[in-house]
Amino acid sequence: MTDTPAPPEQPEHGAAAAPEGAGGATALVDLDRLSQSVRRPDEGARTAARERQGALIKPAGALGRLEELSVWLAGAQGASPPRPLERVRVVVFAGDHGIARAGVSAYPPEVTAQMVAGILAGSAAVSVLARTLGASVRVVDMAVDADTPPEVSAHKVRRGSGRIDVEDALTRGEAEAAFRAGMQVADEEVDAGADLLVPGDMGIGNTTPAAVLTGVLTANDAATVMGRGTGIDDRTWMVKCAAVRDAMRRTRAVLGDPVQVLATGGGADIAAMAGFLVQAAARRTPVLLDGVVSGAAALVGQRVSYRAVDWWQAGHLSTEPAHRKALDRLSLVPLVDQGLRLGEGTGALLALPLLRAAQATLAEMATFEEAGVSGPAAG
């Protein structure tokens, strides 16, 4: 077993690029510093894992995608074989979106706060899947348009992000504060021992900003990235398409500036998720991405740090067309495709057994030598 130490330039626990001090919304996010703090996964551990895969009692390559996953996990942990995942944490970033009031969803905006309560009560899909699959759930209210319990609302930047077809989702200061909050949440979770992070989302209307961000960051037009979200009808589809088109036009104008992209066409929940994803990478913690919202946040994260993508796997493929476009741009291949379009982190959780299977097979199978099994026929 190799246990390769982290490279010396690896930032200390919690120190990566988060500006110190009170400052509130005025403290800037130093994106260059954050990007520098994201290092590559451990190549030594990856090589050792690949070699061990080759020595296990199975035809070479016969565990398919599990082999690649095990190597990825070894690289992220800096250990071959990788350790079992013991503290898998889903963080659901919740927020309302002004665009929902334009009639782009099949459900009313008050569902966001009601579902936050449902997740906290342990009765939502993510709660059930987390219990079933061995994970725990945290909710972070970034912009729910209602009061939520103090332990959930500590990072809240406002009640509802702006209506992105006609105004910015957030001020620059709010976008920075939300991004930094996501970084801080990642730090808190890693410091508490998380060995795998899953971003989840809850917010009526959030597939509209997700489509907008994906459209501008992958250079696709509104109709191509548009999806039916919670299940909208054709009339609502037309309204949503115009909203996505208009918000994309506004967001395209700030494309070179990732934080401004989040401020103009995103929202507080997505901004926090982007900060969370990049900081997870800076803290050398693997991530299973969920659906179209985390895909959009990941695209912004990729703009901040292209290396961050090495720390992420695509848990699943959502039915939202923007999700496939985002994953293509991230060069990620989804682990499962079960037609989910729920968010909350549910699709990513479905992939967790695959990751556990990848870890266990690499760690626990015998080698040809240990088991006295003959290797490939010579010649």
Ligand SMILES: O=C(O)c1ccc[n+]([C@@H]2O[C@H](COP(=O)([O-])O)[C@@H](O)[C@H]2O)c1
């Ligand atoms: O994860 C996905 O790909 C996904 C696809 C469609 C809908 N959702 C969830 O549904 C809500 C957004 O849908 P909508 O139609 O209100 O934009 C939000 O709470 C998301 O978590 C999520």
Ligand SMILES: Cc1cc2nc[nH]c2cc1C
């Ligand atoms: C009920 C409901 C639950 C959700 N979970 C995530 N998005 C959702 C949207 C709705 C409408």
